[in-house]
Amino acid sequence: EVQLVESGGGLVKPGGSLRVSCAASGFTFSTYTMNWVRQAPGKGLEWVSSISGSSRYIYYADSVKGRFTISRDNAKNSLYLQMNSLRPEDTAVYYCARDPTGGTTGYFDPWGQGSLVTVSS
């Protein structure tokens, strides 16, 4: 069974840093593009970042560019999102999601259960 499990969320002060992680299982992790998508409380979905299987291709939304860094460790079947200079508007549930095609098509299946990041003083 393909499974994605996020961890590392929590409460952080504005300007602070946090790293969320996603543990993958049930598929050959290194061959799939992985993504982070977030959802602010009561709001819609917002794509955050994507990384290809080899880490050669990396994309960021303008709203996080220069502050967030996506990475992966294929030996550990893990995806990461390092978030620096956090702002209150970054408060959201952060979902890890796989591109199911083996390429980069911009759709997501499956999704993890999400990890809540709260930025507040």
Add this chain to the structure above:
Amino acid sequence: QSALTQPASVSGSPGQSITISCIGGSSDVGSYNLVSWYQQYPGKAPKLMIYEDTKRPSGTSNRFSGSKSGNTASLTISGLQAEDEADYYCCSYAGSRTFVVFGGGTKLTVL
């Protein structure tokens, strides 16, 4: 403001059909056959329902169908059931610069 425009809410009675529209532009919906649709229940992760404009993942009911014309994609749910009450989001690939854009979401109420 979301890049793709969806109605905030739609409603229908059991057994009826409803359609949710998703209006994009020539740089996203209109340029690629890569519109996807997601169903989300409160407090749960989204679930892929339609991909590549019209395709259904295995396990998705054939009551769900996708279509597209120009810059507008649509999700139709036929034979509406109480369990279909959820939020629905459209999404489109938008090229290597913008990458992905979502709609603002549509709340479906089954009356």
